[in-house]
Amino acid sequence: MGQTINGVLRRHGLALAFLVFLGVVALNAEAFLSPGNILDVLRQVSITGMMALGVTFVVLTGRLDLSVGSLLTLLTVIVVDQHNITGPFSAIVMTLLVGLAVGAFNGVLVGFVGLNALIVTLAMLSFLQGLVLLYSGGSNVNVANAQETWFAVFGRGDFLGLPVPVILFLVGAVIAGVVLQFTTFGRRVYAVGGNETASIFSGIDARWTVFWTYVVSGFTTGVAAVIMGSRVMGAQNTIGQGYELTVLAGVILGGTSLLGGSGSIWRTVIGISMLGFIQNGLLLLGFPYYVQWLVTWAVIIIAVWIDLGAKRGRIFA
16 A cells, blocks of 8 residues: 555656645636636746756756856846847847857866866856846846837737747747657767766767757757847846746656656646746735745755655655
8 A cells, every 4th residue: 555655656746736736726716727827827937948948958967057047137138238239139149149158168067077067057157147247237227119129029929829938938848859859969868867877888978968958058048038038128137036946846846857867848848837837826826926935945845855756666765
């Protein structure tokens, strides 16, 4: 009996808890499952979801990227500021290039120099936040002539009844899923995360594989910044603060193992969506905004606990 309970909790514990939560919120907040609210949640999730696609690549290799929140802040400030200076197209290109450059720098330090991923990306988080203040002079920036620019379409537009950010997120998920499942690079990512030593002996250059996962993470954060800037039509110096924890929580909630080698893009899509509905449900139930951070903490702890339980074959030690 105990083994059966352990097995059910290990495989479906989070999903069962989420379904119970949905039922409780739906009974107490009529608007929760309305089409309008669902689309609003998906629109909000598209930003963290886009970031999570890239972070999934990193986590699958057994590494972490805690710099994405500060990188989102920097890139959002850049895309909005440069929109006013050079125009939307060049601002978007510049934003994506900076995202790629920061991801590449992380990749060099972790993949080639061999530094600890947690330390590197935590230090990068601090560096980027300082860089934001240096770039902006501590001032918030807003899009000039917001009603006259096509830049708003990325964050506020709709196409065939769906928000454009949601479409971008789903297209990104399809591309990322195909790369992971059907390309040589994707197989190398899983191999490095599953057993790095064995992957090296099989001829895989783990250094380059890790490097490119950070490049992917930088790029997807750049896309998320374009969506964020377009949606808000402005940027604060703390706009991405805490997003790294939300993204990581969504990735591991979807079942991607922090130990590497196990997980998928579609699990991440489900995980980040679940987290979005949990946060939205708490607000509809009248809980203060800061309760979301407490719930995010709990989600990370429980998801890691279940992940370790799956590895050792039991939930309880």
